[in-house]
Amino acid sequence: MAKSGIRIExxxxxxxxxxxxxxxxxxxxxxxxxxxVVGLIGPSGSGKSTLLKCLGAVIDPTAGRMxxxxxxxxxxxxKVRDLRALRRDRIGFVFQAPYLIPFLxxxxxxxLLPMLAGVANDAARERARExxxxxxxxxxxxxxxAQLSGGEQQRVAIARGLVNRPPVxxxxxxxxxxxxxxxxxxIRILNDMARRFETAIIVVTHDEKIIPTFRRIYHIRDGxxxxxxGEGRGFES
Amino acid sequence: xISLAGRDILHAWGKFVxxxxxxxLLIGVTLTMAGVYRGMVDDGKALLDNSGADLWxxxxxxxxxxxxxxxxxxxxxxxxxTMPGVAQAxxxxxxxxxxxxxxxxxxxxxxxxxxxxxxEPGWPPYLVAGRHITRGHYEAVVxxxxxxxxxxxxxxxxxxxxxxxxxxxxxxxxxxxxxFIPLKDAQEAQFLKDNDAILMQRRRTEGNPEFNRPGxxxxxxxxxxxxxxxxxxxxxxVRLQPGFAAQDVAVPLRRWKRLTVYDxxxxxxxxxxxxxATSARQIAxxxxxxxxxxxxxxxxxxxxxxxxxxxxxAVLKLIGTRNRTIAAMxxxxxxxxxxLGFVVGKIAATFAAPLFPKYVxxxxxxxxxxxxxxxxxxxxxxxxxxxxxxxxxxxQAIS
Ligand SMILES: Nc1ncnc2c1ncn2[C@@H]1O[C@H](COP(=O)(O)OP(=O)(O)OP(=O)(O)O)[C@@H](O)[C@H]1O
Ligand SMILES: [Mg+2]
Numbered sequence: 001m002a003k004s005g006i007r008i009e010x011x012x013x014x015x016x017x018x019x020x021x022x023x024x025x026x027x028x029x030x031x032x033x034x035x036x037v038v039g040l041i042g043p044s045g046s047g048k049s050t051l052l053k054c055l056g057a058v059i060d061p062t063a064g065r066m067x068x069x070x071x072x073x074x075x076x077x078x079k080v081r082d083l084r085a086l087r088r089d090r091i092g093f094v095f096q097a098p099y100l101i102p103f104l105x106x107x108x109x110x111x112l113l114p115m116l117a118g119v120a121n122d123a124a125r126e127r128a129r130e131x132x133x134x135x136x137x138x139x140x141x142x143x144x145x146a147q148l149s150g151g152e153q154q155r156v157a158i159a160r161g162l163v164n165r166p167p168v169x170x171x172x173x174x175x176x177x178x179x180x181x182x183x184x185x186x187i188r189i190l191n192d193m194a195r196r197f198e199t200a201i202i203v204v205t206h207d208e209k210i211i212p213t214f215r216r217i218y219h220i221r222d223g224x225x226x227x228x229x230g231e232g233r234g235f236e237s
Numbered sequence: 238x239i240s241l242a243g244r245d246i247l248h249a250w251g252k253f254v255x256x257x258x259x260x261x262l263l264i265g266v267t268l269t270m271a272g273v274y275r276g277m278v279d280d281g282k283a284l285l286d287n288s289g290a291d292l293w294x295x296x297x298x299x300x301x302x303x304x305x306x307x308x309x310x311x312x313x314x315x316x317x318x319t320m321p322g323v324a325q326a327x328x329x330x331x332x333x334x335x336x337x338x339x340x341x342x343x344x345x346x347x348x349x350x351x352x353x354x355x356x357e358p359g360w361p362p363y364l365v366a367g368r369h370i371t372r373g374h375y376e377a378v379v380x381x382x383x384x385x386x387x388x389x390x391x392x393x394x395x396x397x398x399x400x401x402x403x404x405x406x407x408x409x410x411x412x413x414x415x416x417f418i419p420l421k422d423a424q425e426a427q428f429l430k431d432n433d434a435i436l437m438q439r440r441r442t443e444g445n446p447e448f449n450r451p452g453x454x455x456x457x458x459x460x461x462x463x464x465x466x467x468x469x470x471x472x473x474x475v476r477l478q479p480g481f482a483a484q485d486v487a488v489p490l491r492r493w494k495r496l497t498v499y500d501x502x503x504x505x506x507x508x509x510x511x512x513x514a515t516s517a518r519q520i521a522x523x524x525x526x527x528x529x530x531x532x533x534x535x536x537x538x539x540x541x542x543x544x545x546x547x548x549x550x551a552v553l554k555l556i557g558t559r560n561r562t563i564a565a566m567x568x569x570x571x572x573x574x575x576x577l578g579f580v581v582g583k584i585a586a587t588f589a590a591p592l593f594p595k596y597v598x599x600x601x602x603x604x605x606x607x608x609x610x611x612x613x614x615x616x617x618x619x620x621x622x623x624x625x626x627x628x629x630x631x632x633q634a635i636s
Contacts, residue, residue, distance in 0.1 A: 049635055058555060058632045087631075088557020096636055099552045101241075103248030108239060115238045116558055144248070160556070172635050 004070055005033040005200040006055065006168045011064035011074075012223075013050050024050040025061065026223035032200035034167065037191050039211060039230060040204045042220035048204050049172070051220065055202065056091055056170050057083045069167045088117055092161030092169035092199070096176045098153035100145035100160075106132060106152075107141045110159045117164060131159040134196075135189060151182045155189065162193055169193075171203045180209045187213050241562070242569035249542070256538045257574055260531060261581020264611060267527045268586035269593070271603040274520045276596035281410040281508035285501060288329070289358045290474035292487055293499045301497075302331050302472035303410055303504075304512045309496065311424070311470045314351075320489065322481035327351040328470040329359040330423040333409060336383070336416055337392030343383050345416045346409035347393060349423020349470070358474035361417055367402035373419050378402035380414035391416065394426045410508050412595035420470070428467035435465055528610065531578075536618030539571045543622035547629055554631035564623045571619035575611045582607075 013025040053059045066074040110128035132138045135155040175183035215232035301307025318326040330349035335342040350359045367387045370376045377398040391398045407415040449457045483500035590597040
């Protein structure tokens with residue numbers, strides 16, 4: 001399957017119906033190529049989370065098209081059948097808080113995803129260890145989440161997002177709880193990983209520190225996206 | 238795939254062990270309650286077995302001798318023994334009372350057994366120490382659960398008895414140890430009045446002109462003699478000759494002797510259906526309550542454990558975990574809790590049973606049934622938590 005990243009066209013999402021209906025997304029357009037990291041910013045209530053949930057196939061858009069690596073996911077009310085498997089195999093998530101599973105160690109937190117997809121335990125753990133090594137937390141591979149620092153947890157969470165080699169990773173304010181040095185480290189890792197695994201990464205953020213690092217930014221206001229050029233500044237803070 | 242339930246349990250093992258032990262003690266109580274009931278039934282059956290009788294002949298219209306009082310003349314047994322099909326017939330008396338042992342006393346069932354020897358109906362079938370009663374008076378064979386030793390002296394009413402033999406599992410249907418004494422002594426203990434009462438009655442009889450007639454010498458003495466003698470027993474135990482069915486003997490006995498006769502099955506029906514029926518219902522009620530409480534505990538614990546994991550469950554769903562996998566995780570945890578509880582309960586009940594004053598009989602079938610019940614309860618109680626977990630919206634993981 002050719003890697004072409006993720007594309008959305010005229011995506012709209014309405015919550016509720018009649019008088020109480022809220023049009024959270026009106027006209028969202030976006031195109032992120034493999035290996036690219038883009039920012040998604042906007043004021044509170046503008047529809048960022050809603051867009052991210054649509055991109056993540058967690059909620060269904062009311063209208064518009066979404067295409068992932070040449071596969072049509074949504075098309076004006078039509079959708080692919082197994083969104084759960086789609087999320088598992090082709091979308092990576094990184095959250096504001098790491099949300100690691102507290103009863104699994106770092107390796108198994110990462111290995112769980114390939115296991116859920118039917119990969120044998122050993123092979124899944126091998127893949128997890130590779131990523132943990134790439135993210136520089138291999139020495140904490142056996143630690144439980146509660147024993148990891150915030151930054152280590154976030155790196156394990158990023159490894160989890162990457163482990164199934166999804167064409168797209170959705171990051172929801174991944175740097176919010178981190179100081180600026182660590183925030184920069186996370187952004188650097190995301191950029192590295194995007195290049196290395198040819199992944200399209202969309203980062204929702206409020207974080208003034210990291211906004212200048214994006215080369216391209218989608219600005220969303222009242223459910224309408226607008227593409228802007230970013231500063232694309234280096235992130236070797 | 239790794240076991241999510243197993244990992245969670247290992248991670249939060251303290252919580253699980255704590256809850257499991259608590260649940261286990263509850264299950265232990267449940268098993269013990271069932272054991273108490275089984276013990277009562279077994280005591281009842283032991284009582285019937287140990288009497289060595291095939292038929293119980295009692296006062297007409299009564300449920301004697303165990304469930305109601307009954308008295309029949311103590312010379313009837315001769316007539317009964319000559320009836321066709323009867324191998325042995327022996328008088329017996331039963332009286333539950335406080336028996337003095339040194340400075341304390343125990344509740345015991347005093348059994349008066351007719352002279353004859355071991356093998357006679359009513360006699361203890363075997364001894365664990367000492368010998369059978371050989372003298373006509375003031376010797377006793379006592380169940381070991383009364384806490385007496387050979388050579389001890391018991392006090393029953395006004396008389397003292399030397400313990401010459403010990404038995405085991407010879408108890409009344411309420412679990413009181415049996416004290417076997419010679420029939421004559423037992424009749425006295427049951428029917429004889431104290432000296433003051435005898436004196437009083439003698440005065441009354443002498444003062445009654447109907448009895449004390451100047452022209453009839455000896456009448457008053459005869460009346461007094463008949464008043465003070467006691468010629469009653471509670472029942473006659475009958476053993477059948479081989480080849481005779483219980484009803485072959487029971488039917489003519491009822492018709493010609495005007496007595497009530499019970500066979501073994503009927504007697505068991507009386508003991509289980511009447512004597513211990515209320516206690517059995519009481520225990521059944523307890524079992525129901527304990528089951529409900531256990532269910533509530535399991536449900537509550539599994540529910541809280543699940544609520545603690547709502548975020549993780551949302552994340553699991555978001556990253557593509559099947560509902561089935563999540564439901565299985567919760568169900569497995571509930572079952573593990575159940576198994577842990579059952580093991581603890583079984584151990585607790587096994588160790589606690591001998592400490593109970595009455596016989597507690599733990600039968601395997603009760604364990605099997607309660608194990609099944611515990612698992613069923615765990616499944617049902619995990620349903621609430623599973624419902625909550627399945628309703629969790631994966632979108633919740635994205636703020
Ligand atoms: N489930 C829902 N039902 C109804 N309205 C909703 C729902 N989710 C979001 N909305 C509405 O849609 C609009 C966009 O919400 P969204 O959560 O996408 O904003 P946001 O950009 O993420 O804001 P913030 O920066 O505060 O997180 C808001 O007006 C919100 O009230
Ligand atoms: Mg939001």
